Amino acid sequence: xxxxxxxxxxxxxxxxxxxxxxxxxxxxxxxxxxxxxxxxxxxxxxxxxxxxxxxxxxxxxxxxxxxxxxxxxxxxxxxxxxxxxxxxxxxxxxxxxxxxxxxxxxxxxxxxxxxxxxxxxxxxxxxxxxxxxxxxxxxxxxxxxxxxxxxxxxxxxxxxxxxxxxxxxxxxxxxxxxxxxxxxxxxxxxxxxxxxxxxxxxxxxxxxxxxxxxx
Numbered sequence: 457x458x459x460x461x462x463x464x465x466x467x468x469x470x471x472x473x474x475x476x477x478x479x480x481x482x483x484x485x486x487x488x489x490x491x492x493x494x495x496x497x498x499x500x501x502x503x504x505x506x507x508x509x510x511x512x513x514x515x516x517x518x519x520x521x522x523x524x525x526x527x528x529x530x531x532x533x534x535x536x537x538x539x540x541x542x543x544x545x546x547x548x549x550x551x552x553x554x555x556x557x558x559x560x561x562x563x564x565x566x567x568x569x570x571x572x573x574x575x576x577x578x579x580x581x582x583x584x585x586x587x588x589x590x591x592x593x594x595x596x597x598x599x600x601x602x603x604x605x606x607x608x609x610x611x612x613x614x615x616x617x618x619x620x621x622x623x624x625x626x627x628x629x630x631x632x633x634x635x636x637x638x639x640x641x642x643x644x645x646x647x648x649x650x651x652x653x654x655x656x657x658x659x660x661x662x663x664x665x666x667x668x669x670x671x
Contacts, residue, residue, distance in 0.1 A: 477534070477536035478536045478539075479538075480536070481516055481538040481539040481542060482538045486516045486518065486546075486654055487515070487516065487654050487655060487656045488515055488518060488578075488653045488655075488657060489518060489652075489653045489656075490518055490546070491518060492519050493518070493519055493578070493606060493653065494651075495604075495606045495663075496519055496523075496577055496604060497522070499602075499665075499667050500522075500523065500526060500604070502604070503523075503528065503572060503604075504573075504600060504601070505527065507528050507601070508528070508529045508570065508571050509523050509528045509529065509531070509572060509573040509574075510532075510566065510570075510571050510573075510574055510575065511523065511530065511531070511532050511533065511575040511576075511577070512561055512574065512575065512576045512579055512589075513533070513534060513535075513561060513576060513577075513579025514532035514534045514539065514543060515536070516546070517532060517539070517543030517544070517554065518546070519575060519577050520532040520547070520554045521543070521546050521550050523573075524552035524554050525550060525552055530553075530554045530555070531554070531555040532554050532555070532556050532557070533556075533557045533559050533561070533564065534556075535559065535560050540556040540557075540558060543556055561581060561589055562581070562584075562585040562588065564589070564592065565592060566593070566595055566596025567596060568595050569595075570596055571601055572597075572600075573597075573601055573602050574593045574597060574601070574602075574604075575605075576593075576604070577604075578618075578619065579607075580607055580619065580620050580626065582624055582625055586635070587635075590635045590636065593636075594636070594638070594639065598670065600670065601669070601670050602667060602668065602670075603639065603666070603667070603669075603670075604666070605664075605665075605666040605667075606663055606664070606665050606666070607619075607627045607663065607664050607666075608620070608626050608627070608661065608662065608664075609627060609628065609629075609662045609664050610623055610628055611646075611662040612661060612663070613626070614662075615659065617651070617658055617659035617661050618651065618653075618656055618657035618658065618659070619657070619661075628664070629644055629645070629646050629664050629666075632644060632666050636666075636668050639668035639669060639671070640668060640670075641668045642668060642669055644665070644666050644667075644668075645664070645665050646664050647665060648661065648662050649661060649663060
């Protein structure tokens with residue numbers, strides 16, 4: 457998904473990204489659909505029961521609402537107010553509670569040891585912002601907490617079925633292994649799989665799937 461492209465630096469760039477994602481999520485349709493990401497559905501079995509969960513770059517709420525339906529206390533963070541509005545509406549419609557927070561991940565601070573799980577589904581940060589964001593994930597996780605991440609790999613440009621068109625916004629498995637070396641890596645794989653998530657992600661794709669636990 458989205459620099460919260462989420463989809464650096466300058467305020468003008470942040471305002472531009474804010475505007476892009478606000479426009480994308482302003483329609484009645486859910487751009488990435490209503491169903492939770494398939495990898496998240498499977499990986500959520502690793503989240504401790506009844507956890508406090510934060511979803512970074514949540515978009516329009518499909519993943520955070522799913523996690524709330526599993527009994528977790530969920531906070532959704534995004535730069536697009538239109539997306540957060542649709543998140544709140546979807547949560548109400550599904551009969552669950554999701555807290556929303558408007559923020560830019562390039563400067564966002566997670567409270568220390570506050571979260572049983574941190575989720576990032578297709579929120580692609582530029583390389584200049586990743587060190588800060590990854591440090592915040594490690595700081596924010598509780599002991600035993602998990603980080604669940606699915607993103608497009610650098611090979612996704614050849615597929616053209618979703619995600620950023622800039623290779624600097626795409627990831628490698630080696631990068632994640634290095635950045636989260638102090639965590640217990642439960643799963644790390646680059647795979648090609650069919651993705652059908654609304655109009656935003658459609659077709660065969662190259663993705664990296666990652667699950668890590670804080671000791």
